[in-house]
Amino acid sequence: MSSQTEIVPDSIPALNKMFRFQWEKAQDCYVLLYPEGMIQLNGPAGEILALVDGQRNVSEITALLQAKFADAGDISADIIDFLGDAHEQHWITL
Amino acid sequence: MSNTGSPCNGQPTQPNLGAVESTKTHGKPLWLLAELTYKCPLQCPYCSNPLDFADFAGELTTQEWLDVFQQGRDLGAVQLGFSGGEPLVRQDLIQLIGGAHEMGYYTNLITSGVGLNERKMAEFHQAGLDHIQVSFQASDESVNSMLSGSEKAFQQKLKMAREVKAQGYPMVLNFVTHRHNIDRIDRIIELCVELEADYVELATCQYYGWAYENVEQLLPTRAQLERAERITNEYREKLAAAGNPIKLIFVTPDYYEERPKRCMNGWGEVFLTVTPDGKALPCHSARMLPIEFPNVREMTLQQIWDDSPGFNHFRGLDWMKEPCRSCDEREKDLGGCHCQAYMLTGDAHNADPVCGKSPHHDLIVQARENAEHVVNNPEQFVYRNEKNSRIIAKG
Numbered sequence: 001m002s003s004q005t006e007i008v009p010d011s012i013p014a015l016n017k018m019f020r021f022q023w024e025k026a027q028d029c030y031v032l033l034y035p036e037g038m039i040q041l042n043g044p045a046g047e048i049l050a051l052v053d054g055q056r057n058v059s060e061i062t063a064l065l066q067a068k069f070a071d072a073g074d075i076s077a078d079i080i081d082f083l084g085d086a087h088e089q090h091w092i093t094l
Numbered sequence: 095m096s097n098t099g100s101p102c103n104g105q106p107t108q109p110n111l112g113a114v115e116s117t118k119t120h121g122k123p124l125w126l127l128a129e130l131t132y133k134c135p136l137q138c139p140y141c142s143n144p145l146d147f148a149d150f151a152g153e154l155t156t157q158e159w160l161d162v163f164q165q166g167r168d169l170g171a172v173q174l175g176f177s178g179g180e181p182l183v184r185q186d187l188i189q190l191i192g193g194a195h196e197m198g199y200y201t202n203l204i205t206s207g208v209g210l211n212e213r214k215m216a217e218f219h220q221a222g223l224d225h226i227q228v229s230f231q232a233s234d235e236s237v238n239s240m241l242s243g244s245e246k247a248f249q250q251k252l253k254m255a256r257e258v259k260a261q262g263y264p265m266v267l268n269f270v271t272h273r274h275n276i277d278r279i280d281r282i283i284e285l286c287v288e289l290e291a292d293y294v295e296l297a298t299c300q301y302y303g304w305a306y307e308n309v310e311q312l313l314p315t316r317a318q319l320e321r322a323e324r325i326t327n328e329y330r331e332k333l334a335a336a337g338n339p340i341k342l343i344f345v346t347p348d349y350y351e352e353r354p355k356r357c358m359n360g361w362g363e364v365f366l367t368v369t370p371d372g373k374a375l376p377c378h379s380a381r382m383l384p385i386e387f388p389n390v391r392e393m394t395l396q397q398i399w400d401d402s403p404g405f406n407h408f409r410g411l412d413w414m415k416e417p418c419r420s421c422d423e424r425e426k427d428l429g430g431c432h433c434q435a436y437m438l439t440g441d442a443h444n445a446d447p448v449c450g451k452s453p454h455h456d457l458i459v460q461a462r463e464n465a466e467h468v469v470n471n472p473e474q475f476v477y478r479n480e481k482n483s484r485i486i487a488k489g
Contacts, residue, residue, distance in 0.1 A: 035202060
């Protein structure tokens with residue numbers, strides 16, 4: 001659980017190079033591909049990872065999503081939770 | 095649960111695609127395994143290629159493969175495995191990698207490492223290869239040489255495994271384990287850690303193809319298997335505690351189960367193999383079955399997947415006989431493996447004899463008992479090579 005607490009607004013997540021992230025038309029969702037496997041991402045998870053590029057920090061990612069989904073209320077805690085999970089799964093590095 | 099498309103014995107029983115909980119099958123071939131050639135410099139006695147591989151000539155051309163890949167991609171396939179035989183034997187491999195990458199596949203090279211070098215590896219990377227899986231026969235040179243029929247292979251594999259990581263590829267190491275090497279599982283795991291593998295498949299032999307021919311000399315005893323699993327679990331804990339992200343995947347042989355595996359996660363559900371000569375199969379052992387399978391030279395992949403009698407043969411539950419038909423677990427395991435039923439009972443529609451409810455289960459029990467008494471003797475191995483293939487094919 002310690003990795004969850006490491007996500008702070010200044011953290012800059014990057015995709016673990018073990019994974020490839022792409023949109024799959026046939027699945028109608030974003031997926032993470034890795035050796036001989038695939039993780040289908042739900043809508044929010046895909047939207048967040050689509051902005052993870054090793055350059056933007058968590059505040060910038062949050063601001064972009066907040067602007068894109070203006071009706072969703074405050075989503076910053078959800079984003080941090082997801083990035084914590086993603087870090088624990090080794091999908092991203094910090 | 096998660097086995098993969100490894101050809102090196104690799105009955106890809108449960109591709110990771112099916113094992114990831116968030117992944118639902120959409121009834122399309124997510125996993126396309128391209129067996130580019132049956133040629134291989136090694137002679138592993140547990141190879142999953144058909145015994146009569148030497149009889150099949152006429153490999154698909156570069157253009158034919160690229161067409162197949164595009165058709166697969168259009169059907170929704172996302173993982174593409176280059177396998178064989180030894181896929182490096184194909185001189186057009188780089189073109190096939192490049193084409194598949196442009197189509198959006200995640201590309202996997204499943205190789206013995208024999209025939210690979212730094213330059214090729216770098217060129218493949220540039221062409222878009224995503225991952226290299228190197229298969230090992232053992233953790234030490236002498237056993238590896240005995241099993242592969244090659245003296246130099248082991249050092250070459252070590253070198254290539256190091257190079258795979260040096261070039262930044264994700265790496266899966268595949269060790270097919272059996273009674274001759276499973277007692278060295280600690281050394282195998284330590285070698286994988288040293289080589290910085292990302293995933294390690296400790297895959298106990300599945301008895302198809304050449305492995306079935308050699309089952310006596312391959313099947314470990316229950317005690318060997320339990321010990322290996324215990325040691326693997328100890329390493330998992332130790333490595334996780336040390337923060338090592340390496341994943342150890344332990345595949346037990348179904349001969350020690352009482353219920354069959356859900357083979358291929360369902361016949362014609364997620365997996366499609368194309369053989370070197372263009373035969374389309376729902377699993378790469380299926381060529382042995384007395385079922386007519388279509389060829390990509392004669393039908394489109396979409397027709398093959400949706401309409402061909404071969405792919406529809408074991409879909410649904412209507413084909414089942416007793417005890418499967420009335421079994422309350424029938425939707426869970428779908429009757430198990432049809433190839434195993436065919437090899438052991440002569441009828442692929444029978445329940446997989448691994449199942450304790452099968453009237454043929456005594457065959458499995460006998461094999462287990464036999465494993466207690468067999469004397470290890472590598473000289474009894476029937477090695478996978480063209481000469482033996484022709485002898486076996488003639489019967």
